[in-house]
Amino acid sequence: MNEQSSSPRTEYGYAFLILRLWLGLRALFAGLEKFESKGSYSFAAYYENMGRMATGISGASFLPLWSTKLFAFSIGYLLLVFGLTLLLGIKTRLTLVAHGLLYVALSFGLMVVQEAEGVAWLGMHVVLTVGALLLVRYNRFAVTRD
Amino acid sequence: MSDVNSSPVSRRDFIGTGAKLGAFLAAAPYVARGAAGAAKADQLNVALIGCGEQGRILTNAALPIPGVRFKAVCDIWPYNLTRTERLLKKFGHEARPFEDYREMLSSVSDIDAVIIATPDFMHAEHTNAALRAGKHVYCEKLMSNTVEGARSMVVTARETKKLLQLGHQRRSNPRYQHARDRILNGDRLLGRVTNISGQWHRAVSDDYGYPANQAIVEAKLGKYGYANMHEFRNWRWFKRYAGGPMSDLGAHQIDMYNWMLGSNPRSCMASGGTDYYKTHEWFDNAIAIFEFPTKDGMVRASYQVLTTTSAGGGYHEYFMGDEGALKLSENPKYTKLYREARAPEWDQWVAKGIVASPTSGEGAPAAVKPWEKVGVKKLGGPSKSAGVDVRETAALSAWDIPVTLDKAIHQPHLENFVDAVRKGTPLSCPGESAFATAVTVLKINEAIAAQKTLMFKPEDFVA
Ligand SMILES: NC(=O)c1ccc[n+]([C@@H]2O[C@H](COP(=O)([O-])OP(=O)(O)OC[C@H]3O[C@@H](n4cnc5c(N)ncnc54)[C@H](O)[C@@H]3O)[C@@H](O)[C@H]2O)c1
Numbered sequence: 001m002n003e004q005s006s007s008p009r010t011e012y013g014y015a016f017l018i019l020r021l022w023l024g025l026r027a028l029f030a031g032l033e034k035f036e037s038k039g040s041y042s043f044a045a046y047y048e049n050m051g052r053m054a055t056g057i058s059g060a061s062f063l064p065l066w067s068t069k070l071f072a073f074s075i076g077y078l079l080l081v082f083g084l085t086l087l088l089g090i091k092t093r094l095t096l097v098a099h100g101l102l103y104v105a106l107s108f109g110l111m112v113v114q115e116a117e118g119v120a121w122l123g124m125h126v127v128l129t130v131g132a133l134l135l136v137r138y139n140r141f142a143v144t145r146d
Numbered sequence: 147m148s149d150v151n152s153s154p155v156s157r158r159d160f161i162g163t164g165a166k167l168g169a170f171l172a173a174a175p176y177v178a179r180g181a182a183g184a185a186k187a188d189q190l191n192v193a194l195i196g197c198g199e200q201g202r203i204l205t206n207a208a209l210p211i212p213g214v215r216f217k218a219v220c221d222i223w224p225y226n227l228t229r230t231e232r233l234l235k236k237f238g239h240e241a242r243p244f245e246d247y248r249e250m251l252s253s254v255s256d257i258d259a260v261i262i263a264t265p266d267f268m269h270a271e272h273t274n275a276a277l278r279a280g281k282h283v284y285c286e287k288l289m290s291n292t293v294e295g296a297r298s299m300v301v302t303a304r305e306t307k308k309l310l311q312l313g314h315q316r317r318s319n320p321r322y323q324h325a326r327d328r329i330l331n332g333d334r335l336l337g338r339v340t341n342i343s344g345q346w347h348r349a350v351s352d353d354y355g356y357p358a359n360q361a362i363v364e365a366k367l368g369k370y371g372y373a374n375m376h377e378f379r380n381w382r383w384f385k386r387y388a389g390g391p392m393s394d395l396g397a398h399q400i401d402m403y404n405w406m407l408g409s410n411p412r413s414c415m416a417s418g419g420t421d422y423y424k425t426h427e428w429f430d431n432a433i434a435i436f437e438f439p440t441k442d443g444m445v446r447a448s449y450q451v452l453t454t455t456s457a458g459g460g461y462h463e464y465f466m467g468d469e470g471a472l473k474l475s476e477n478p479k480y481t482k483l484y485r486e487a488r489a490p491e492w493d494q495w496v497a498k499g500i501v502a503s504p505t506s507g508e509g510a511p512a513a514v515k516p517w518e519k520v521g522v523k524k525l526g527g528p529s530k531s532a533g534v535d536v537r538e539t540a541a542l543s544a545w546d547i548p549v550t551l552d553k554a555i556h557q558p559h560l561e562n563f564v565d566a567v568r569k570g571t572p573l574s575c576p577g578e579s580a581f582a583t584a585v586t587v588l589k590i591n592e593a594i595a596a597q598k599t600l601m602f603k604p605e606d607f608v609a
Contacts, residue, residue, distance in 0.1 A: 033519070034519075037521070038521060049519050052516070052517065052519070052520070053517045053518075053519070054517075055516070056515065056516030056517030056518070057517045059516055060516060060517070109517075113517065115515070
């Protein structure tokens with residue numbers, strides 16, 4: 001097969017686009033669901049959900065409540081921002097690094113409460129983010145170029 | 147307070163007297179003395195005959211009941227007698243120890259009631275003697291190992307006009323009362339009950355032993371009717387002392403069949419044998435089937451007792467109707483209520499506090515970790531098409547009974563007895579209805595021996 005229909009660059013470009021869209025949508029909806037309670041969305045629901053998460057983790061680990069609260073109360077907004085920037089392709093490289101670190105931090109929270117299944121689940125996100133970083137140089141269809 | 151109706155000074159009278167005195171004299175000291183006197187008037191002096199396992203359980207369950215004072219304890223085995231005497235002393239009860247119940251009844255004059263927890267073959271003798279001595283009696287189940295023994299107890303209670311409560315304690319358990327009065331009968335959540343199955347499955351256990359230096363000499367054992375120390379300790383498995391596992395374990399549960407249905411059976415067939423234990427006379431594996439005619443129609447009821455395995459779900463009584471089923475057990479972990487898919491929704495009964503949606507265990511929503519978001523629907527679980535056979539009906543939904551017992555299981559039954567003595571309130575398990583249970587239970591052993599279906603006559607249940 002010496003005839004090629006497209007260059008590897010184009011395939012990498014599409015591969016990255018698919019990954020970027022998936023990660024973007026995932027981050028967006030992971031952020032949005034944190035504002036939901038019993039089918040409706042609100043800031044009150046957000047603070048209730050995140051408060052439960054923070055006290056749950058602190059109650060089962062050595063992490064002080066102030067630290068888990070600080071993290072929990074910001075995570076929803078961060079995910080929304082990362083979701084949007086990934087989908088639109090704004091500062092994609094930087095976003096991916098921050099997004100990867102966020103998932104490492106989330107995994108850390110579950111590691112300290114020995115939630116192995118959850119760690120594995122988040123680990124998949126970390127691996128996909130790493131894959132995205134390896135392909136980010138093929139980024140196309142983006143609002144800003146890195 | 148040896149007779150309910152002839153209490154010399156009632157609590158109200160006494161407080162009334164104290165108040166009048168207070169009008170004449172400086173009030174405070176007399177109010178204090180009045181209160182102490184009122185407590186005395188409420189005091190119920192009890193004696194215990196039989197200080198074995200159950201004797202101690204009943205002692206512990208009676209100790210928290212206000213006003214109950216142990217005045218005497220009786221047992222032929224000094225080892226158990228001393229242990230119970232010491233236990234009571236720890237709680238401030240000076241109970242005089244006796245080997246002979248006759249001596250106890252004649253020499254401790256201020257006993258109001260006697261609790262009897264001796265082996266079944268002694269129940270009639272001990273109960274009848276206590277009743278004739280003018281005491282009210284709380285006697286353990288099974289009433290007696292013979293129908294004649296049980297009948298004599300009812301007759302003596304009737305003649306002496308003393309109270310006789312039998313130790314079928316489920317009848318005073320608020321969960322069982324709720325199940326009978328609201329679920330099964332009142333609101334009829336099970337619809338038409340057609341079947342009961344019940345069981346007590348218990349794993350193999352060693353026979354009871356005894357400390358070598360605590361053996362009772364043979365002559366003394368013989369005087370009290372025991373062949374040897376092994377039979378003295380393991381009396382429940384020998385025919386001359388008891389009715390075997392159907393009476394030891396089954397009696398409680400078969401009592402619930404009669405009590406919940408409000409009816410006695412008309413027939414009994416049974417099978418059983420001593421298939422496993424070399425050191426027991428009584429069956430280790432037995433099953434019985436009864437027919438209970440009720441106002442709604444026939445209820446067929448099976449009961450199985452196994453002392454060779456704990457497999458198959460422990461111990462429970464399972465009442466099954468066309469709209470729901472109720473699995474009751476003294477152990478809340480074996481208790482559950484089920485609604486048939488064809489039955490009307492139970493939301494109104496939840497709102498009224500008759501049933502509860504489970505928050506844990508069977509029927510409860512999947513557990514949520516403390517940090518997880520609540521209310522998220524999880525994928526998985528059996529699909530609607532998971533049935534193997536097209537004739538399978540829809541699964542029952544699981545519910546809970548919102549009534550719990552927060553005391554030792556025997557305490558409410560003892561309280562019911564104490565209240566009956568003090569206030570004349572009805573007994574949960576008077577001799578007459580315990581007699582019907584004894585007749586039902588003892589018929590099983592007869593049916594096993596006869597290897598055929600035996601019929602009851604309505605008059606069999608009347609003492
Ligand atoms: N209601 C319940 O849940 C329940 C549970 C267990 C046992 N029981 C009943 O309680 C009774 C006792 O059972 P247990 O398990 O305590 O047996 P056990 O063998 O542990 O105790 C029986 C006691 O009675 C004493 N005793 C025997 N003959 C005596 C006599 N002639 N005079 C005075 N004392 C005598 C023995 O020395 C022993 O201390 C039985 O009727 C049994 O069916 C009821």
